[in-house]
Amino acid sequence: MGAIDNFFAQNVVEVVARRRMPPKPGQVGSRRFLCTNSYPLLNSIIGKTVFHFNAPTHRPPYDARAKNLVTVFDLIMQDYRNINLDEYKILGAIPVSNDAQIKEFWDKFYTPVLSKYSTSRKQKFMNS
Numbered sequence: 001m002g003a004i005d006n007f008f009a010q011n012v013v014e015v016v017a018r019r020r021m022p023p024k025p026g027q028v029g030s031r032r033f034l035c036t037n038s039y040p041l042l043n044s045i046i047g048k049t050v051f052h053f054n055a056p057t058h059r060p061p062y063d064a065r066a067k068n069l070v071t072v073f074d075l076i077m078q079d080y081r082n083i084n085l086d087e088y089k090i091l092g093a094i095p096v097s098n099d100a101q102i103k104e105f106w107d108k109f110y111t112p113v114l115s116k117y118s119t120s121r122k123q124k125f126m127n128s
Contacts, residue, residue, distance in 0.1 A: 004070055004085070005037070005070065007093070008035065008036060008037040008038075008070065008072050009036075009037045009038055009039070009097075010038060010095060010096065010097040011036060011038070011093040011094060011095055011096060011097075012034065012035070012036045012038065012041070012075065012093065012094045012096050012105060012109075013033070013034070013035055013036060013072075013090060013092070013093045013094075014032070014033070014034050014090070014091040014092040014093070015032070015033050015035065015083060015088055015089065015090050015091060016030050016031070016032045016033070016088065016089050016091060017030060017031060017033070017083045017084045017085075017087060017088035017089075018030050018031075018084050018086065018087040018088070019031050019084070020069075020082065020084050027127065028127050028128075031126060031127070032091075032125055032126050032127070032128055033072065033074055033076075033081060033083060033126070034074070034075045034076050034114070034125070035072035035073055035074045035075060035081065035083070036072065036073055036075065036096060037071075037072055037073060038096045038097065038102075039055075040096070040097070040098070040099070040102060041096045041102050041105065042055075042073055043055070044102065046106060050110070050115075051073070051075055051078050052078045053073065053078075056080065064082060067082075068084065068085045068086050069082040069083060069084060069085060070082070070083050070085055071083075075114070076117075076122050076125065076126060077126075094109055
């Protein structure tokens with residue numbers, strides 16, 4: 001596992017990256033993510049309930065590394081997404097590698113902030 005994989009496995013990360021596909025009319029050329037690969041967070045009862053997380057059952061039909069991508073679980077879209085590592089910027093990170101940090105994530109970020117996002121606010125976040 002590389003350093004970037006390890007980083008996503010230990011944190012909830014806010015990142016902005018260039019879209020892999022050309023943007024559709026009205027879309028910006030980048031995409032903002034709130035994502036993680038922290039299995040302790042995602043596999044928790046709350047993680048499965050709130051984020052509708054299900055562990056993948058098979059690998060994608062392509063080699064993400066060959067395309068310079070990292071696959072992460074997008075907490076807003078509640079599904080796996082690929083981040084283009086050719087052009088990305090990490091805007092912030094919240095550690096979630098142990099039970100105390102996961103509790104702090106729920107208590108200080110998810111409940112007071114993210115749980116209050118409407119559908120339109122989520123869309124605005126992803127496209128900013």
